[in-house]
Amino acid sequence: MMMTPADLDAFAIGFMLTERLADSTRDVLSVEPFEAEAGWIVRVTLADRCRGRIHDRVRHRTSDTGCGLCGIASLEQLRRPVAHIPPRPRSGARALFSAIAALRDHQPLNGATGAVHAAAACAPDGTIVAAYEDVGRHNALDKLIGATAACGVPGFILVTSRISFEMADKALVASTPMLVGISAPTTLAVDHARAHGLTLVALARADAMLVLNDPWNCFDAVAGEGLEPPTPGL
Template sequence: MTARVEPTRVLTPVGVRRGERAVAVEAAVAIEVDGIGYAVMMMTPADLEAFAIGFMLTERLADTAADVIAVEPFEADVGWIVRVALAERCRGRIQDRVRHRTSDTGCGLCGIASLEQLRRPVAGRPVRPVADTAALFRAVASLRDHQPLNAATGAAHAAAACTAEGTIAAAYEDVGRHNALDKLIGATAATGISGFILVTSRISFEMVDKALVAAVPMLVGISAPTTLAIDHAREHGLTFVALARADAMLVLNDPWKCFDAVAGEGLEPPTPGL
């Protein structure tokens, strides 16, 4: 399965309606090379054999597809494991790469080599958000004014700390979406974020996890979420809004019923694709 349909609430400047949205499946896929845990990639769990061969080539662990002797994917409790066997002449490389591997702007989990390490503790649960619908739309409308690097290059993501009224108090940019959020969390670590975090990027598991570490009441994203991001937010009680645009945004998790004022009264039937 590469997508699942999630029920949503569609916030607009004038009200709320029910909706549904197809959400891309995200899963943790652990890569084991010749018995050594090498990396955990957060990805769509499809075409894993092709991915494994391509990953071995781009990681320079193999020179040709023929160097990949076997690929064995199987589903585990937390995600997927892909076991790869390399040709004898390539086997020494894995030891060197494990010792010297560096982080990049990709979609793996930095420093994690096995699925067991994925279940990192989260201290406490987020408090009730105080920002209302108007504050969310206010922040979205002003975000571009805080993205000078993206305005100049078109190649940078942003993460912004917003007040409960929707004023952007701080914003950071980076070519890596995770990096932009880490910059924001680092800059606000001493004071915290009482309103919400607004990000420009796709919201995956790591983005939700970082928001939980920052103890923010709500995470809002301009782009789409993944299934694992929704599940992680629900498990830990994080209010989560995605696809936040000028005319509408989707509520994926609302444990405090902050956006449920008209639930059951005059709600329109589901709108496919929203």
């Protein structure tokens, strides 16, 4: 993995879950990171019942910080089952604006380098309860999912990146009610969110957002919160 060598335990658990190599943290028996001469090695032991999945989900090259689909042998591998329909979001526009305003304070590595992404778990009122950083946006989200796997993300996930198909897929694995990104989504990501009932918001700013999928009609009352509704296309 081409990634930032921090929070490797959380990353390993999140990666096992989002790759469907494990169904829950109970399937991850041990995670052992150790430093080698040229980088870090993380050894993960899975429950015996998960062993066959490693061969089914083999990647034919190392992962990098690209689109997230690198190494997938065929497009058929995109059609992976989604176990749960995301719950109804309990957050409105105010919560999203609050989280966006606070996010910078939870990005110390980006503050020092200006070169990494973040993924944050937010409470329904927008309070950021956990945030993880990495040079790769997929890795940052895997770290967050691994760290919060036991308790889940009751509010929403906020990411500082483009929302690709795999970012939407990871959010579905995490059973978060809503995925919010500060950049634009890909068509595959929007289609995936709509097919599985994931509330999806993109181009989120301090005072505007683009709601791309709202299956629960959570944003119909934006104006009722005393806020101007987001302008389509911004």
